[in-house]
Each structure stands twice: as C-alpha cells, then as structure tokens.
Amino acid sequence: DAGITQSPRYKITETGRQVTLMCHQTWSHSYMFWYRQDLGHGLRLIYYSAAADITDKGEVPDGYVVSRSKTENFPLTLESATRSQTSVYFCARRGSAGELFFGEGSRLTVL
Amino acid sequence: EDKVVQSPLSLVVHEGDTVTLNCSYEVTNFRSLLWYKQEKKAPTFLFMLTSSGIEKKSGRLSSILDKKELFSILNITATQTGDSAIYLCAVEWAGGTSYGKLTFGQGTILTVHP
Numbered sequence: 550d551a552g553i554t555q556s557p558r559y560k561i562t563e564t565g566r567q568v569t570l571m572c573h574q575t576w577s578h579s580y581m582f583w584y585r586q587d588l589g590h591g592l593r594l595i596y597y598s599a600a601a602d603i604t605d606k607g608e609v610p611d612g613y614v615v616s617r618s619k620t621e622n623f624p625l626t627l628e629s630a631t632r633s634q635t636s637v638y639f640c641a642r643r644g645s646a647g648e649l650f651f652g653e654g655s656r657l658t659v660l
Numbered sequence: 661e662d663k664v665v666q667s668p669l670s671l672v673v674h675e676g677d678t679v680t681l682n683c684s685y686e687v688t689n690f691r692s693l694l695w696y697k698q699e700k701k702a703p704t705f706l707f708m709l710t711s712s713g714i715e716k717k718s719g720r721l722s723s724i725l726d727k728k729e730l731f732s733i734l735n736i737t738a739t740q741t742g743d744s745a746i747y748l749c750a751v752e753w754a755g756g757t758s759y760g761k762l763t764f765g766q767g768t769i770l771t772v773h774p
Contacts, residue, residue, distance in 0.1 A: 591748060591765055608763070647752065648705045649750075652702060653702055
C-alpha cells in the first residue's frame with residue numbers, strides 16, 4: 550500500500566473548464582509531488598511541496614496551480630484546461646528512505 | 661541544463677536473455693539515483709543508489725552507480741515475460757531551492773518475448 554489516494558481516476562472535460570485532481574496521503578510525510586506522464590516524455594514534474602504551505606515549481610508548471618493547506622492533501626488544479634493537458638497525472642509522496650511512492654494515477658482527457 | 665537520459669528507449673529480447681539499461685545524468689547537487697519499474701499502473705520502486713561502486717541487488721535485478729562518470733546501469737539476468745515494463749530512472753537533487761526534487765528520464769520500454 551503506497552498510502553496515496555488519487556481522485557478522480559478518470560476524468561473527461563472540455564477546453565476552458567477548471568479541473569481539480571485530488572491527492573491524499575494516509576501518512577504525514579513532508580514531501581509530495583505531482584507528475585504528468587506522456588508517451589515519449591517519461592514522468593515530468595509539475596509541482597512539488599516540501600511541507601504544508603511550501604510549494605515549488607517543477608519542469609512544466611504552466612497552466613497548473615497547487616495548494617497544500619494540510620500535510621496530507623495536495624490538490625492540483627488546471628485553471629483553464631487545454632488539450633495539451635490531456636495526460637496521466639501521478640501524485641507521489643516521499644518515503645522515510647527517500648524513495649517515492651506513487652498513487653494509481655488520474656487519466657485526464659480534455660476535449 | 662539539468663537532465664536525465666536513458667538508453668535504449670526500447671528493447672525487445674527473448675526469455676532468458678540478459679539486458680542492461682543505462683541512465684546518464686547531468687544534475688547539479690546530486691543526492692541519489694532511483695530506479696522504478698512501471699507496468700500498467702503506477703511506478704514501483706526498485707533501487708536507490710547514493711554511493712559509487714556499490715551494487716544493489718534484488719533477485720535477478722542489480723544496479724550500480726558511477727558518480728564520476730555520472731551514470732547508472734540496471735541489469736536484469738535470465739529475463740522473464742513478467743519483466744516486460746517501462747523502467748524509469750530518476751535523480752534526486754541535494755541542495756538549494758531544489759532540494760528533494762526528483763527528475764525522471766524518458767524511460768526504457770522492455771519487451772520480453774517467450
């Protein structure tokens with residue numbers, strides 16, 4: 550059990566709509582991450598958070614917003630979805646030895 | 661620019677073959693290198709390497725890091741069809757404002773035929 554729950558698992562939306570992907574960890578580890586995965590690009594970091602109220606940009610942050618008011622939750626919001634944001638999104642938490650544990654992923658389709 | 665590059669991007673072998681997957685990196689303030697296996701869903705953790713020359717081993721899988729030449733290899737011996745997956749390499753940053761950040765390579769798609 551990775552201790553990370555993502556929702557929704559699947560989402561279809563339209564261009565211009567706001568979408569929020571939820572991420573919850575059952576542990577209280579500090580570091581949490583959001584990645585997107587697209588064919589040919591591996592996993593690309595969108596945002597990460599070192600602790601509650603501390604967030605930082607990754608490689609591809611444009612068009613995304615995050616918040617971390619509580620240690621266990623790290624939602625990712627697409628303020629105005631675009632087709633290029635169609636992807637699989639993974640949330641992850643850092644384990645005590647430094648490794649990442651991933652959620653099951655959220656598959657987002659923007660029409 | 662900091663980057664992590666994996667090779668080959670894809671590999672097709674037959675059961676019983678031995679494969680070597682490569683990961684090279686150019687990352688300032690290196691802290692560790694991690695290997696993951698991804699089948700149909702989320703990546704699962706394989707190894708974390710922090711020191712040069714010390715092999716990590718788990719069954720038929722092994723990995724080693726060379727911090728001088730900035731690369732790591734993942735070996736899989738006596739491959740089985742269940743080894744078919746995407747293998748991902750990631751590098752963790754050590755210092756400054758990027759502390760704790762992990763950057764992934766593109767992944768290597770391994771296909772093992774019976």
